[in-house]
Every structure is written in C-alpha cells, then in structure tokens.
Amino acid sequence: MLNEILVLTLIAVGSVSGAWLIGARSTLLAIPTGLLLASTARILIFSTCNMFSLREYSAGAFYVLLAGTIVVAALKARVGLYRPVIVAVAAGLLGVFATRILGIIGTRHGDSYWILAVSHLMQKSGDMNILDGHTPLKRGFAYPLLLALGPQDQWLTGMTPYIFFAMVCALAWVVWELVKSQPRSRTYFVGAVLVLVGFTATMPLRAIFYINGHTLFAVGLIITVGVSVLALRDKVLSNAHLVALCAGVYVATSTRAEGIAIMAIAILPVISLRFVSRYKAAIVIASLTTSFAIWQATYNSYLIPNGMPWVVFMMILVGAGLLPIIKWFDWLRFRIFFIGFIGLLVVFAAAEVKWHSDFSRGHRALVYNLFFNFSTKSLGSGGWGLMFAGLALLLLLALFSRWSPEFRYLLMISVMLVVGSLISKMLDGGQFGHPDLGRVGWSDSLNRMWIQTFGIFVITVAVGLIQNEKIWQRLGAKNKGE
C-alpha cells in the first residue's frame, strides 16, 4: 500500500505542477488538466520505449519526468501552488484509503477484467504485439497504462476514484467559468439541484470505482468542450486552454474505441472559430489523429493495413485530418460545426430508415435503460434511475428563454454527442454484421457510454437554468449585487 500511496501522491503533485506550469492556476482546472497532461506523457513515454523495446524503463522515465516537473514548478511557483497540490494529494489518498483500507471495489464486469489483463501485460513489459486483435483494442490504451503503475502484479487501485474526482472538478470548473457573471446564489442553488439529480443514481455512483476508461474519457471530453465554449464566448483561445484542450483530445481519443469518433465531434466547435489561427486548429486536429495512430501502432493493430509501416499510417491519418485547415477549405472549416451537426443527423436518420427493424430491440433498450423498464415495472434498467428524466424536464424549463451563444453551442454539442454515441454503437455492432443499438442492462456498452457524456448534459442544463432570467424573476431584487 505504501507503494501505491507514493505513486499516486507523485502523480497528483506532478500533474498539478505540470498544469500550473502551462498556466492552469485554478484548483478546479489544474487537477483535471494535470491528470490529462500526465496521462499524455505516460502514453508518449511508453510508446517511445515500446518502439525501442525498452518498455521496462517507461514507468521509471515517467516518474523522473513528474519529479522534474515538481522541482521546476516549485522553483517558479514558490507558495502559489500549495492549494491544488493539497487538494489533489488529499483526493489521491482518499482513493487509496477507500480501495485499500475499506476494500471498496467497482461492480465486477468482463470489460474490467480485460482492462486489468492489458494493464498487467503493460506492467510486466510484455510484448504489446499480442494486443493486435479487436477485443483488446476495444479496451483502450490510456487507462490501462495508468492502472499499470500499481505495485508489482497489482493495479493502481486509487487511480479510478481519483479520475472520477478530476471529472467532477472539470465539470465544476466549466460551469463556474461559464456562469461566473451571474449571481452566485443561482449557481449554488442550481449546482445543488444538479448534484442531487445527477449524482444520486446508480450509474454515476458506480462510475467512481468501476474499472473502465469511461470517466477518464469524460475528463478529456469535458475539458475539450468546456474550453471550446469558453473560447466561443470570450473570442480568445489562450495557450493554457489550448494545451488543456489538446491533452483532453489526446487522452480521450486513446481511452476508448469510439474515442476518435466522439472527439472528432467535440473539436468541431473550436476549429470552426474564425479567430482560432490555422496553426492552433492544426495542433488540435493533430492531437486527435496522432493519438489514434500512436495507439494503433503500439498495439500493432489490425486496422493498420498489412505490411504498411506505422509511420506511413500515421502520416496518412494526420495528413488527411489536416485537410480542412488548408486555406482553400476555409469555407468548409468555418462552417464545419454546422455541417457536422446536419451531417450527423442525416447519417443517423438514414441508418434508422435502412436498419429500422434491426434497431427495434435497441430502441426499446434505450427507453428501458434510461427511463423506465415496462417489462419489470422498474426505473431505468441501465442504472440511471430518474436522472435522465429529470435532466430532460430541467432542460425543458431552461429552453423557454433567450439562448446565449454558449448555451446554444452546448445544446448542439449535446445533441451531436447523443447522435454520435448512437452511431458509434451502430458501427460497433455493424463490424460483426449486425448493427444494433444495444440491449437492456447497465453493462450494455451504449448504456455505459452515457457515463462519458452525461457531464456535458449536466453542464448544458446548468448553464441554461442559471442564464434563464424567467426562473429568477421574483428573486432578482434580492440577488443582485451578490
């Protein structure tokens, strides 16, 4: 356990220090951004070591990098760094206490066993080429790499709750930044309502200890979407936010199989902004494509055509991704968010028409999982209780008002994430010749994918409610000036 405490403390302090150095100074931003930066560094170091068959040195090199970051940040920051460090370390220690002392463990699931098996291979520096099939590939890269930092033959148990904590910090940061001009009492009230609505159902609670990459994906997605919407509102994308966004894109892309598809949707708003330079847009897109290419290369993936060197695969992928930022395609780039929005809806509608009968089981599963199971007369079989019903009703209340640009963008992104998740699920089934939309039960992959996106839905509802003046009309006089 001492080993685990030391490793998690090093990661917590090192990651927050890294975030501080790039300019992420607030505690709520520093913790998730630090985690994303640390995860990116871990992937890059491991992949590089793997290229030269030096995998056994990857963990050591990662620790040296973290230690170096701490030293540099300490010299520069002196006392300004203590608050995020204390909070991050406390969260890490709480995670270790919960898992190692109290013995709390997430719900057992086959995917968790696969992920632990992959992390075991990484920890003992085994041959990564054996992960070339689609089953290990579906379990992701970034998350098992973090778990592999545990004591010998064990996994880093406290990392999973720490990631959940980082997700909550990211969510709180985005909401806070988007509504900070509003009276604080509204924010506190809506925050309390959404904590009660969003975090009392089984699935969000399950996500705290459940061994899977969904929450790490959520951290990347929330930071990416949050930074994009802030850039839209403020008409500026700072370097600190750009680095956080790129780390979010990078980590989420290599965390889950559907990562590249969902994150391609998530970056559309930011690359369509006119004031974002071509250079910055290129970095954002390259974060997506290089992440996917490096993951596939490290796993010797079957997706890389036989005989094609991975460098060529990466160059093709990165090159194709950069096409929209060529000057000739500016007409496309500046409209890509809206074109993507319409395109996704058209693709989904077409798929619904073509495979309507194949999807009938999936339609029923969606309703049964998210709202009410009419067979067993029980609340959502997916473990979401009344959360989605509650969020839908709250969103309805938020909609009847004048929409701010950021609320409109969040609404569009939420719709795109829902449709994108459904299309990802169709493709997942489609590769086995049976496109479908899932089955009844919490462990269905589409049902678990909502762990990744529900944070964005919560942010959307929060911003909509807080900015809706009609809700607060009779309270206005008392709240102004707070």
Added chain:
Amino acid sequence: MNRLKNWRFLAIVLICLGVLAGNAYSLKTGARPFTHQNAEFRVNHYIGDSAWVENAPLVLSNYFKSVHLVDVKNDLTVPKGVVNPQVQGFGVQSEIVSIFNHATADYTSYPLDYRNVYFAAPKNNTKVLTREGILKYRQWLPSGQGYMNVHCAPLVEHNCTLGLYWDPLQTHRHDDVTFVAVRLRESDFALIEQSLFNELIKAAAHA
C-alpha cells in the same frame, strides 16, 4: 416562500425532489453501485477468482506451474458464406493465454468430440468417456462454481459451459501440465488433464 411563487422555480424544486426519491428507491431496490471488503489486489487472482467467461487458462495457470492447452481451436465469428453455423468449440482467447504467460495453447484442432459416447454404458467396446467416469475428477472453481460459462465458438449460441478435470492424487500443484479440450454434449465442454484423459480412454477401451 416568495421564491416558490415563481412556478418555474417551484418546478425545479419538485423535479429535484421527485428525481431524488426515484433514485433513492432505485438504489435501494437495484444492484449496488459498488461493493466493499475486497482484499485481493493481485490482477491474476482478482480475475482468476471471478466467474469471467475468459478465465479458464488463468484459473489453471494460477494453480499449476505451467499449463498447455491442446485442441482449443475456436473461431468466434461465423465465416462469411457459412449457412446454419454450428457450435464447434469454446472461447479461449489467445491474448489472455499470452498475457498470463504460464499458459500456452495449441489452436490446431477443435475439441475432441465425445458427444455420441458421453452417456454410453462403460461396457460398450468403444472409446467411452462416461459421465460417471469423469465427474469425480471435476474441480470446483475459485469462484465457487462447478462449471464456468464460456463463449461458444462460433457465437451462434451464447451459453456454453466448461468443466475442469484433473486427479489431485496424480497431478500436483506446481506441476507442468497439459489439458485436452473435449466436447461432451452439444454445448458442454471439458478441459481434462492429459494423463487422466489417457487413463479414462484406456480404461474405457478395456472395459
């Protein structure tokens, strides 16, 4: 109370209370979001002690010094153009065999087919593998099950079962052992330790 005169505000409060009550009921009546009192943090034992469909090689490699599995050919997907595909084997994922590398596997042949003679009387002058003959050698799994659920190969049926058989008097922990895959019934399979399997076959032939 002035705040509650705004119906939208009141609606938010009521929705929140309704969802809270629903979620609390759901938590009380449904599956728990997590459990406690876990004391196993070694990956190979945490997985091996579970009822996971893929963990047959891991259960064996956790117990013996090294394990070699033979006749475990399994294609989980139905080859294109095949009409009415039939179950031919059970899932033994090569990645799991390789990751926990005290195990190796030979995927040349499908499990030996003993379906026709599994229930036949031992006096039959054929190679007979009787239920009575092997049941006493069946080992209880760390998960507490007598048999484990495994993937059928190809995945035309979802529930195949697998039993593990060896003679504890002859085969000791920390031995290097070989297990033969055998099909006993339509969707029931067995991994039988090689020397026990040979003995059973020989005994049946002489009966």
